[in-house]
Amino acid sequence: xxxxxxxxxxxxxxxxxxxxxxxxxxxxxxxxxxxxxxxxxxxxxxxxxxxxxxxxxxxxxxxxxxxxxxxxxxxxxxxxxxxxxxxxxxxxxxxxxxxxxxxxxxxxxxxxxxxxxxxxxxxxxxxxxxxxxxxxxxxxxxxxxxxxxxxxxxxxxxxxxxxxxxxxxxxxxxxxxxxxxxxxxxxxxxxxxxxxxxxxxxxxxxxxxxxxxxxxxxxxxxxxxxxxxxxxxxxxxxxxxxxxxxxxxxxxxxxxxxxxxxxxxxxxxxxxxxxxxxxxxxxxxxxxxxxxxxxxxxxxxxxxxxxxxxxxxxxxxxxxxxxxxxxxxx
Amino acid sequence: xxxxxxxxxxxxxxxxxxxxxxxxxxxxxxxxxxxxxxxxxxxxxxxxxxxxxxxxxxxxxxxxxxxxxxxxxxxxxxxxxxxx
Numbered sequence: 001x002x003x004x005x006x007x008x009x010x011x012x013x014x015x016x017x018x019x020x021x022x023x024x025x026x027x028x029x030x031x032x033x034x035x036x037x038x039x040x041x042x043x044x045x046x047x048x049x050x051x052x053x054x055x056x057x058x059x060x061x062x063x064x065x066x067x068x069x070x071x072x073x074x075x076x077x078x079x080x081x082x083x084x085x086x087x088x089x090x091x092x093x094x095x096x097x098x099x100x101x102x103x104x105x106x107x108x109x110x111x112x113x114x115x116x117x118x119x120x121x122x123x124x125x126x127x128x129x130x131x132x133x134x135x136x137x138x139x140x141x142x143x144x145x146x147x148x149x150x151x152x153x154x155x156x157x158x159x160x161x162x163x164x165x166x167x168x169x170x171x172x173x174x175x176x177x178x179x180x181x182x183x184x185x186x187x188x189x190x191x192x193x194x195x196x197x198x199x200x201x202x203x204x205x206x207x208x209x210x211x212x213x214x215x216x217x218x219x220x221x222x223x224x225x226x227x228x229x230x231x232x233x234x235x236x237x238x239x240x241x242x243x244x245x246x247x248x249x250x251x252x253x254x255x256x257x258x259x260x261x262x263x264x265x266x267x268x269x270x271x272x273x274x275x276x277x278x279x280x281x282x283x284x285x286x287x288x289x290x291x292x293x294x295x296x297x298x299x300x301x302x303x304x305x306x307x308x309x310x311x312x313x314x315x316x317x318x319x320x321x322x323x324x325x326x327x328x329x330x
Numbered sequence: 331x332x333x334x335x336x337x338x339x340x341x342x343x344x345x346x347x348x349x350x351x352x353x354x355x356x357x358x359x360x361x362x363x364x365x366x367x368x369x370x371x372x373x374x375x376x377x378x379x380x381x382x383x384x385x386x387x388x389x390x391x392x393x394x395x396x397x398x399x400x401x402x403x404x405x406x407x408x409x410x411x412x413x414x
């Protein structure tokens with residue numbers, strides 16, 4: 001059992017890949033936004049990469065261990081301390097009963113960090129997943145973010161603790177995060193509703209060259225970018241509506257860049273599953289983790305166009321990277 | 331005189347008022363109690379209160395209303411109440 005002493009700003013139970021296969025029923029997958037850090041944290045403690053762990057947004061979480069466990073923290077630096085001693089990120093440690101793990105506020109770039117505990121968090125799965133879907137109050141612990149007094153059940157570790165502590169992710173695989181006011185390069189595919197039918201070639205050239213400012217209101221539902229004065233290839237949305245960004249309602253992919261009027265919004269892991277605005281690009285699945293570490297109100301995005309084949313290849317390489325073979329003894 | 335600052339634990343947009351038409355939470359010269367709300371940080375479509383961890387007199391704000399702030403940024407300077 002893991003006891004929550006302070007839930008922090010927004011800490012949720014997540015698993016990977018979340019509640020997939022249910023977009024047609026109106027369920028977003030949820031799950032960690034930065035699934036790269038999340039999965040590596042699990043691998044470090046000997047869990048399956050998708051086992052349920054915690055997504056800690058902007059800091060403030062305090063938890064007490066009641067069992068001897070391996071744990072690892074991967075992602076943004078929140079000055080995590082075990083019994084007051086600073087711990088390293090991207091490394092596994094041993095926790096003993098009574099140990100206190102505390103996260104302060106963000107210390108530099110990045111926005112979320114992930115805590116994996118050996119055995120995983122064993123809240124009851126809902127519709128096949130333990131991921132918390134906040135807008136629908138589904139999954140995780142009672143469908144909500146954590147708060148003081150919560151007690152999180154843990155599963156049985158499958159590997160002996162001594163074999164999984166004091167390991168770290170190889171240094172060249174630990175991502176460096178762009179700082180405040182700096183630009184993230186995010187791989188994205190063109191379409192499904194781009195040029196020449198919906199936007200002009202010039203619109204799409206601008207889309208793939210502009211440095212888009214991330215709005216402070218961005219969250220797990222949507223990442224809002226700056227308003228842009230598009231040319232548009234049409235004068236209206238026809239049967240879909242009066243504005244050229246309107247189309248007849250259709251399904252939205254996770255990671256779609258949804259252009260609502262003149263504002264592009266990246267639909268994130270808790271995003272809407274359908275609607276009547278065009279999507280002029282889709283963030284490559286292997287690049288979605290970057291959204292999790294951008295700082296709302298401060299980060300910029302440069303979309304780098306990739307083909308569907310390149311996006312698939314990026315994902316295959318990412319999946320292969322997140323493996324025991326890329327850990328070393330510390 | 332013992333000046334100290336209150337920092338924001340969060341990045342986001344800083345607001346000195348609970349709503350656009352309301353009076354500021356606190357003004358320069360006000361004497362505030364520990365726990366008093368001195369402003370809000372808006373991020374991820376939610377608003378988090380910034381509170382004073384100790385009481386005192388508000389000397390000056392270091393951040394404008396609706397200015398973007400970083401985690402750890404100093405927001406307001408306090409001094410012991412009764413001193414000028």
